[in-house]
Amino acid sequence: MKVAVVAASLLPLAANVANAIYIPTDPEMLAQLSRLENGNRIPVPAVPVAQAPVDTPVAPKMPLAPFATSEHAKKNLVEDSYIIIFNDNVDEALISQHLVWLGDAHAEAVSALHKRDSQHPFLMAEGEEALATGGLKHVYNIPTGLKGYAGRFLPETIEAIRTHSSIVKYVEHDSRVFASEFATEKDAPWGLARISHKRPLSLSTFNKYLYDDDGGEGVTSYVIDTGTNIDHVDFGGRASWGKTIPSGDSDSDGNGHGTHCSGTIAGEKYGVAKKASIVAVKVLRSNGSGTMSDVLKGVEWAASAHIAAVKANKKGFKGSTANMSLGGGKSPSLDLAVNAAVKAGIHFAVAAGNDNADACNYSPAAAADAVTVGASDISDVRAYFSNYGKCVDIFGPGVNIQSTYIGSKYAVATLSGTSMASPHVAGILSYFLSLQPASDSEYAVAGAVTPAQLKKNLISYSTSGILEDIPADTPNKLIFNGAGGNITDFWSHGAAAAAAASSDAEQSFRISEELKHISEDVGGFLDGIRERLLKGVNY
The missing domain is CATH 3.30.70.80 (Peptidase S8 propeptide/proteinase inhibitor I9)
Known part of the structure; x- marks a missing residue:
């Protein structure tokens, strides 16, 4: 029969269509179709097709990739x-x-x-x-x-x-994302002095920075921010423009935030590591804000530049640091990017944030491999705006910090924020990185010191327990540079050696100051005698 031929030809098609739309084939239904040859009617299935017996497995659907955007x-x-x-x-x-x-x-x-x-x-x-x-x-x-x-x-x-x-x-x-700045109009350049003394600052130490003048040499520091005024005199030609990420923006710092951070890292007058080189990576626009996607691209650019520098193996190159004094809500992508850059070999400092809240809810503050920095003031109290919590690794000076600025090649400004604390740490990372033991030293590590090793030493070498208003789950650690003394102990004995180095350096400093005062007193006494003799006054 004609009908039988057509029906028979439909059998494989029916099976294929059933499989194509994930409807299981029913052997009984197919058998009924085959009986068309005998003129039998096709009964309507008593069970809906969706509930038909399953002979062929249904391909499982892949789950959707999740959204990972934080509430903040x-x-x-x-x-x-x-x-x-x-x-x-x-x-x-x-x-x-x-x-x-x-x-x-x-x-x-x-x-x-x-x-x-x-x-x-x-x-x-x-x-x-x-x-x-x-x-x-x-x-x-x-x-x-x-x-x-x-x-x-x-x-x-x-x-x-x-x-x-x-x-x-x-x-x-x-x-x-936004620059983590908390502006102020006061003027008190005390931060450098604080990181080079274990004891609280006094009238004789508040403006005395003790350091090794080779600190920073051979180290490149990437400042991922609003850009840098690379022509500022305080950089002495050691600052250069790296990359502008925001589309259509200029190769200049129209905000000042990045320039201020750069000066704290490596300025000749205002910097921790006075011989380090600065590379500007602009990810924020002149209003101090930008997008997370642009920041990620800036981190990638810095990591690629560092990898290229390592491969070039230029004589005198000691390594790379980076500073990111910006933040926004929790971003797993930014944390991932920062951690990847650290794994590539960059020693990374990031601001904890200025909301007086748990830093773990902010990025890049929550990036586990970076050094996350809270802010303290001249009285060794946690800055009232500084974030806190277990994601904070260490504290640095962050209130009333004077540094380089925009407007001219001589401009300076005084700002406050964890933005100002973080570059102190980027500077001290650059400082220690440049002073790492020579390859033939008994304290040398295999190859250049890793970010994890330097972070561990930095925290161990810090001043412990001196800060006030530190929550229980927050490390009470203030950065310390070794007071310009022999930092061989930094690489070997950690905190105990730091205390000894500080004690020796500060004792030498106090003796020097006392001798200076004695000299001034004696000089004044002799000047008085000389004046009286000239006037014919007898004792």
Whole structure:
């Protein structure tokens, strides 16, 4: 029969269609179809198709890649902007395929939106460049732990990206970050003196900085901030422009925040490590704010520059440090980027934040491998604005700190904030890194000292238990540079040696000061006698 031939030809098709839409095949139903040849009617199944017996397994759906945006960051979201992080084991070929797919998916979503509403705000803000790049803004690749990208995408594109959970680790909504500055108008340059004395400052020590004048030599410090006034006289030609990340922004510091931090790290007058070199990495605009995605790109650029410097093996190169005196809500992507940069060999200092809150809720303060820095004042009290908690590693001077500024090559300003405390630590990391033992020393480590080793020594060598208003879960540690003495002990014996080194150095300093006062007193006495003799006055 004609009907029988047609029905028989439909059997494989029916099975294929059933499998294609994940409907299980029912042997009894197929048997009934085959009996069409005998003119039998096909009965309606007593059970709905969705409940048919399962003979062929249904392919499981992949779970969606999660969103990883913190509650704190949600206060400062950048509309339609996202950061996508890949799983650790994803290779370059898969990433390339994904980005090709992304370009097509983005173009399709934008085209559909244009047909629905050609005046939609997304289209009004979407420039030709963004359309040409498939929505992409940045692609990230720090070999030691960060692969991903950022861009501006429609919600349907983001949902499609999330279905690629076999390679996508998570999606994070891009957010705004801000310089961690707390402005003040007072003028009291005391911070350098404080980090070179174990005891609280006094009238004779508050403006005396004790240091090794070779500190910082051979070290490059990347200041990831608003830029740096590289022509300032205090840098003595040791500052250079590295990279401007925000699109369309100038290679200059229009804010001053980055210049101030740079001066504290390596200024000739205001700096901790006076011979270090500064490289400006601009991630924040002139208003002191920027996006998390731009900050990630700045961290990646610094890590790549450091890796290139290590490979170049230039004579005299001692290593790299970085300072990031900025912050926003908790961002796993930024923490991941900072930790990856540290694993690449950069010694990283980050500000704890200025909200008098738990630093673990902020990024990059929560980055475990960096040195997270809280702020203290001249009286050795935690600054009232400084964040705290177990994510803080150490404290540094952060109230009324004078340093370099913008406006001229001689400009200075006095600012307060954990932004000012962090570069003290970046400076001291640069200082110790440059003074690490020679390779033939008994205290030398294999190769250059690692960030983990230096961080451990820095904390061990610090002044302990001296700060007030420190919560129970917060380390009571204030940075110390060794008081300009022999810091061989820094590399070998830790805290006990630091106390001894400080005691010796400060005792020498006090003796020197006492001799100076005696000399002044004797000089004054002799001048008095001379004056009386000239006037003919007898004793």
